[in-house]
Amino acid sequence: MLNTPLLRAALGVLLLSIGLAVQAADLTARVDRTRINANETVSLQLVAEGDTQGEPDLSPLSRDFDILSRGQSKTTSIVNGRMSSTREWTIELAPKHPGVLRIPSLTLGQSQSQPVTVEVVTGSANIASTGNKPLFLKEEVSEHTPYVQQAFDYRIKVYFRQPPQRAALSDPVAENATIQQVGDDRSYDEYVDGVLYRVIERRYRVTPLQSGPLTIASPRLEAMVLDTSRRARRDPFADLDEAFGGSMFQGFPNIAGFGQSTRRIIERADDVTLEVRPQPAESGSIWLPATSVQIADEWTPNPPVFKVGEPVTRTLTLTVEGATSAQLPNLDTGTLEGAQVYPDQPKSEDLAGTAAPTAVKTFKTAIVPTRAGRLTLPEIRLPWWDTKADLPRVAVVPARTVEVAGGPAPSPAPDVQPPPVGSSQTAEPTTAAPEPKSPAVMVPAPAQSPGSGTGSGIWPWLAGGFGFAWLATLVWWLRERRVRRDSARDSAKLSPSIGGLRGLDRSAARRRIEKACLDNDPRAARQALILWGQAMWGEASPNGLNALALRFDDADALEVLTEIDRAIYAPPGSSWDGSAVWSRLGPLLDRAGALMDEGDEGPLPELYPRA
Template identity: 40%
Template sequence: MRPWLPVLLILLLVGWSLGALAQSAELRLDLERQRLALNETLVARLIADGGLKGEPDLRRLEQDFEVLERSHAEQMRIINGTISRLRVWTLVLAPRHPGVIEIAPITLGAARTEPRRVEVVEAGARRDAEPGAPPLARVEAEVETAAPYVQQALVYRVAILLRERPLQAALSAPLAEGAIVEPLGEDRSSRAVVDGVEYTRVERRYLLIPQHSGALRVEGPRLDVIFAAAPRPGALYRDFPSLSGFGAGGGERRLVERAETLTLQVRARPDAAAEPWLPASAVRLREDWAETPPRAVVGEPLTRVLTLEVEGASATQLPELVLPEVEGAQRYPGRPRVEDGLAAGEVRASARHEIALIPTRPGPLHLPEVRLVWWDLVNDRPREAVIPARTLEVAPAPGAPLPSRPASAAVAETVAGDEPVATDEGGRGSAGAGPWPWVALVLGLGWAATLIWLWWRRRAGGEAPVAPPSASVDLGAARARVEAACRANDPRAARAALLDWGRARWGASAPGGPVELGRRLGRPGLGATLAALERALYAPTGEPWDGAGCWARLAPALTDASTETARATPLAPLYPGAG
């Protein structure tokens, strides 16, 4: 006997067994029922016998039905020594449209099911066949306008009406290609009577913002709800009682309700609209101060608060306010605090801008107007919100010398009248001025004699020595205090010490703030360093401050300035008359 003959017989036997197994493989589709309403669900079981592998192709089925649930189970049986395996897919289906639906064959590998037919009737027709039975659930949707502008914020409302308390309920979100759809606020519950039937009404709201002009189709959300119901007789699980827990059989009734699909005609932005585009029903722009009325002092911060309130727009649509530069003050705007919400059934948003202003010089401080252009949806026209310009009077810093009045002004006041009149406490005028004119005459002659003497000394002995500047505040001590505050990372102490150093360096003409001092020193990058110090102190949101880094850039500038001051101060000559 040839050695390869047994191997050939074994291969033939295995091939015959596999062929017989493939021929015994079967795929069938069992349906819970053949007729249902559009708002009801259909439970289908796909059963595979034998050795079929893989997953079934449901693409043709999903053209007519939405697969709400899908589960899979396997079962093994041994009968008279014969092993049989079953794979079962349980599908919960919701019809997409009414009519007679032909379920095309479902394939799994080489196997396929037989075509099946299901009749789907309108939900109203089913209720007409069951008089006295109002619907258990209803879903309604509405939007405030059918012709919005592009990027206009809309409130899309969905109302769910439930006649009985459900065991389970889930609502999908509306779908709109070419629009932003976001949940808005919390659900609201109430009682409502519709067609003489009392329902529990649950309202859910969405923010809908069209992004393009033209037709916008908003597909209504789907409500998937399960109510308690008596078990329905049927043979769905007749062959496999262990699988009866799958699907919506037993004591439950599952319904699927859909809201109506809405089509909006979105209008383009009007030609008269300005940039940025802000469609709203109302806009308010107001100004507040941390201290009322605001008190402006050189070097001291005051906080200006600008609040933008908009009805009919979301927070993401609020534009940035254009804040003009303020001459004579350093400006440190903080990050806006934005709020979003719903009030009186309308979208509302607000933005609070806090700006710290630090005056750098005394006198009038002019704040330019703040203007925002928006589109009025109520009257369909452009409008403006304006904060008018205003002027604050800035007082000098505490301890700073007041600006001297020119002598010409004093003389002008003296000669303003033809004949000066003195007024006593009782308000009576007096023609006699007493001895004071004679005293003034003597003092004037003495002042003239002093001037003549100084002129003669200068001609005789050269220029008089210039007196050194007052050293009430020592530059070295002031510089040491700046260094100590920076190394301690104390921005407030650093600012105070730096201003003391400036007064010691320049006296009455000292800068009013660190930023101005940095410009006076004239070193590149120093202004930005001192601006960071101011932001750490006065920006509404605050900023971290690097004291060591600030001192590293300040030290060379303060050292050079102190050296220049020492060189510029001449010593008094020991012998003024020597020459």
């Protein structure tokens, strides 16, 4: 009964589908290390994608390796209604002899893996110290001898063979420099002395504030890792596995922490000490260290058409590689004779996703010619220091002379014609002016009464009425403007917002900083400092304490603000003397406010002092 044609056909279809599934599988081979000692083992992983059947042929491994153990697992997932499965074999191999050993191509059905090469050396001295560590850190800097105020990259890399548990990484610390994290963390694989590690890379931007030695203290990594020095607990399913032929509980998922011992470790990379060079004497008054500086000149409309009384917009875009937006100076566009100039507020930003620090600053200016003829736009020059060639350079926008066309001609005054007969208008009598005689004396005519037919009539009274109405409107507008200003000032006193009135909001923010420091609350102090910065500089205010430190013309400011940041991220139980911090921070705020008030009456002071 079982040997029916229908049953044979069904079995044939089943075998065919299994053969096709095995043929569609993709087999990948990888090892955890490519360089080992002769007395060590290497773990080989075979991964097959798809619904596979059977076992891989491991017989080619016996030429150079002993197979110590093997295991397998299977994973099935359903995504968007589609089912996919993966099988993985883990084979522990011991080399039979030193040298360059080759794990040949292995087969599973119709699939084949790529061969893998493993180098086996004698003696442990050939393996670097990091090769035996489950987790370690490395640091990198893009510049070892930067100039003062030259931004450079600092990278910290975390290497691990197995993902650590409850890992926490602090930030690097440096005195007399600002450090800011840039972008998101990157992850990739990397071989170190033949060992395959997973790497997580974090990038920071460092800007030294003064010349001399600069030490960057490495971040600290705290994590829990598997303790291989202790004997792990026996797998609770091992006995059942053996009782049922070693297949019933094969591939049972591991439970984190069950049957495994962990230990807490603290790792650091090496501290980096750099020598920061001072500003060269031949650099000039403007100090802009960079690797590239470009100035783009654009017009709206394009090409520009210059006419008397019609505006033309000029946009200058300054792009600097190797600097931050806070370092970009303003462009000196000179003076224009024969035109009115209306500049907008410059806008600057740091570009994200670039290999090197890159900043852009945009200057927009409306130019309205006031006379026809030639108009000369002066040359624009920006000196900067090329940190690659170590030479002074100048970015130049050449001078430009344009022709300004005259405005529309004024329409001629119409001839006065006598009104037609029967018109209600009264024509003013016109008489030809007599030719002056040399000895004659001009005597004013006697005033005429309002009712005289030859006088000005009602027009002087109308003009006086309109003038009186205009004066009344002006008085009302000034009164309403004063009422709105007083109302805004009163609301600013009651509101914690920082928009509008600089003086009152700045004083309120200063009181907040003082209260937070005296309450020993570093987080509240940091928030109050950000509010104070916004009250000082509005939209151009800094975003963090490191950026705020650049606005002070005092080296002590960086130390005080860094101390606040350290207190925020200090371990629990750490103490912070807010009263001592306020005794140093209060005078800095007062001095910065006084400089800002003086700057309202004159040119702004230099943002970056020379080292």
